[in-house]
Amino acid sequence: MQHLDTTDLRILSAMCARPKASAVALATELSLSRNTVQARLVRLESNGALLPFEQRVNPAALGFGLVSFVHIHVQQRLLGQIVEQLKAIPEIIEAHGVTGSADILARVVASGAEELFRVNGQILAIEGVERADTSLSMAELIPHRTTSLMDLRLAAGNGTGSRSTGSAAEVAG
Amino acid sequence: MQHLDTTDLRILSAMCARPKASAVALATELSLSRNTVQARLVRLESNGALLPFEQRVNPAALGFGLVSFVHIHVQQRLLGQIVEQLKAIPEIIEAHGVTGSADILARVVASGAEELFRVNGQILAIEGVERADTSLSMAELIPHRTTSLMDLRLAAGNGTGSRSTGSAAEVAG
DNA sequence: ATCAGGATTGGGCAACATGCACTATCCACG
DNA sequence: CGTGGATAGTGCATGTTGCCCAATCCTGAT
Numbered sequence: 001m002q003h004l005d006t007t008d009l010r011i012l013s014a015m016c017a018r019p020k021a022s023a024v025a026l027a028t029e030l031s032l033s034r035n036t037v038q039a040r041l042v043r044l045e046s047n048g049a050l051l052p053f054e055q056r057v058n059p060a061a062l063g064f065g066l067v068s069f070v071h072i073h074v075q076q077r078l079l080g081q082i083v084e085q086l087k088a089i090p091e092i093i094e095a096h097g098v099t100g101s102a103d104i105l106a107r108v109v110a111s112g113a114e115e116l117f118r119v120n121g122q123i124l125a126i127e128g129v130e131r132a133d134t135s136l137s138m139a140e141l142i143p144h145r146t147t148s149l150m151d152l153r154l155a156a157g158n159g160t161g162s163r164s165t166g167s168a169a170e171v172a173g
Numbered sequence: 174m175q176h177l178d179t180t181d182l183r184i185l186s187a188m189c190a191r192p193k194a195s196a197v198a199l200a201t202e203l204s205l206s207r208n209t210v211q212a213r214l215v216r217l218e219s220n221g222a223l224l225p226f227e228q229r230v231n232p233a234a235l236g237f238g239l240v241s242f243v244h245i246h247v248q249q250r251l252l253g254q255i256v257e258q259l260k261a262i263p264e265i266i267e268a269h270g271v272t273g274s275a276d277i278l279a280r281v282v283a284s285g286a287e288e289l290f291r292v293n294g295q296i297l298a299i300e301g302v303e304r305a306d307t308s309l310s311m312a313e314l315i316p317h318r319t320t321s322l323m324d325l326r327l328a329a330g331n332g333t334g335s336r337s338t339g340s341a342a343e344v345a346g
Numbered sequence: 347a348t349c350a351g352g353a354t355t356g357g358g359c360a361a362c363a364t365g366c367a368c369t370a371t372c373c374a375c376g
Numbered sequence: 377c378g379t380g381g382a383t384a385g386t387g388c389a390t391g392t393t394g395c396c397c398a399a400t401c402c403t404g405a406t
Contacts, residue, residue, distance in 0.1 A: 004234055012230055019226035022363055033384040038365080049234035053192035056229060057185055057319040061177055061222035062326055069271060069278055083314045090321035098242060100308035105242055106315070109322065135273035141256045142279070146230040148263035149282070153235055195392055206355045211394080 004049060006157050007032070011040050012049070013150050059093065064109035066116055067137040070123065071102035078128030079103070085126045091119045102133070177222060179330050180205070184213050185222070186323050232266060237282035239289055240310040243296065244275035251301030252276070258299045264292045275306070 004012070007030075014026050023041065027034040044050045059067070074082050079097075086092050086106065094107040106123075110116035116134070123132050177185070180203075187199050196214065200207040217223045232240070247255050252270075259265050259279065267280040279296075283289035289307070296305050 003236055009235075016225070016227045016230070024363060034364095035385080036383055039382080044234075047234070049231050051229045051231050051317075052189070053229070054189040054319045055317060056224045056226070057189070057323065058222050058224050059319055059322055061217075061220070062182075062319070062322045063176060064322055067269070069269070087315055090325045092315060093319060093322065094317045095313075095315035096240070096242070096310040097312035097314050098308040098310055100306065102308070104314065105308065105310075107317075133273070135271040135275070135278065137269040137271055137278075139270035140268075141270050141277065142260055142265060142268035144224075144228060144267045144280075146227045146232055146235070146266060149232055149235045149237055149266065150230065152263045197392065208356080209354055212353080 004044075004153075006154070007036075008040060008044060008049070009150055009154050009157075011037060012044070013147070013154065016147050016150070059109045063111050064091065066110045066112055067140075068108045068110070068116060069135045069137070070106045070108050070120070071133040071135075072104040072106060072123065072129060073131040073133075074103045075128040075130065076103070082126055082128045086123070089119060089122050091115075092123075108134075177217075177326075179327070180209075181213060181217060181222070182323055182327050182330075184210060185217070186320070186327065189320050189323070232282045236284050237264070239283045239285055240313075241281045241283070241289060242308045242310070243279045243281050243293070244306040244308075245277040245279060245296065245302060246274075246304040246306075247276045248301040248303065249276070255299055255301050259296070262292060262295050264288075265296075281307075 010030055011026060011032075014021065014029055018025070018029075021029070023037045024034055026032075027037040030037070059065075072086075082104075083095070086095055086104075091110055092106050092108050096105050097103065098105045108116065108119055108123075110119055120132055120134060123129055183203055184199060184205075187194065187202055191198070191202075194202070196210045197207050199205075200210040203210070232238075245259075255277075256268070259268055259277075264283055265279050265281050269278050270276065271278045281289065281292055281296075283292055293305055293307060296302055
């Protein structure tokens, strides 16, 4: 993962503030050359700093308004196969191998309780899955955000004036 | 939350497949009028089906490569104030009020263990927070995805041919 | 069946953007 | 100092956007 310099951060931050702004407009706003913005955008996409567009799609709008977090306990030796089978369940939209009392923490969405129950049944039917403990999200207290992180980084690296060069202001690492 | 019909789904799905495609290109691909695509896109943005651009920013690229899930136990009567104070911690990038043994499940990122320890200290210092149990993400087994949900919905509502009209094929809800 | 309202279609237009190319300059490193 | 990559500024053919308009379609209510 290539880390970002202040110019990258400024570009990202401006894009968050004005997603529809063209590269030309961003360049003007940030006092950069249009070519620079374009080159940076290409690099941000190719090096993984920008995740795929699908992150923006709201599951609730697709009818999956029920969000739950499922703590899954598995037989470790079957982990690989289990993960493959979890991937085949469309309602599991994220999963992490975690430390702590559970082995996997999955985000599972559904249209309602009945469908969630069905999906949980699918999870439990996977060989090697010993337990699945489900917590329902009752409220989204802090919606997913990254601007707080960007602001933190910009505030930390903002000692080089309004026109920062790359390596002198590399802050994200 | 306004639910989406098949045309919306097809537009979203095409955007996920080709994020850089113009409205004109999408319209051609989907056999729709350009105006229709534009109108639908405006609606998708305004009704919350499309989340803000910042969802696409990868925290790891900002230097926050350590992901953890913090289960927070609180005094219920102080919940409102607690949430406000959690919001003021930039490294908390998501939080849900959940059922189950914990009250709040938070996603906390950091550059490393030391910083995570510091953030945890901040959480614990909030009045009304009784406990905070942290699980580290050791592996992103299933990266966040929504195309699986879209595919599911499209497969479920695909009985009306290649040119679906709105209400006859409303499937998401 | 009729009517009304919203959605969709197809087309137009001025302004603008994009992707790519080019040259010149700057900056960091060996 | 020399070199290579990054940045800046500019140009151009092509395509896009935001907005507008009129006509048609579709759906639900009466």
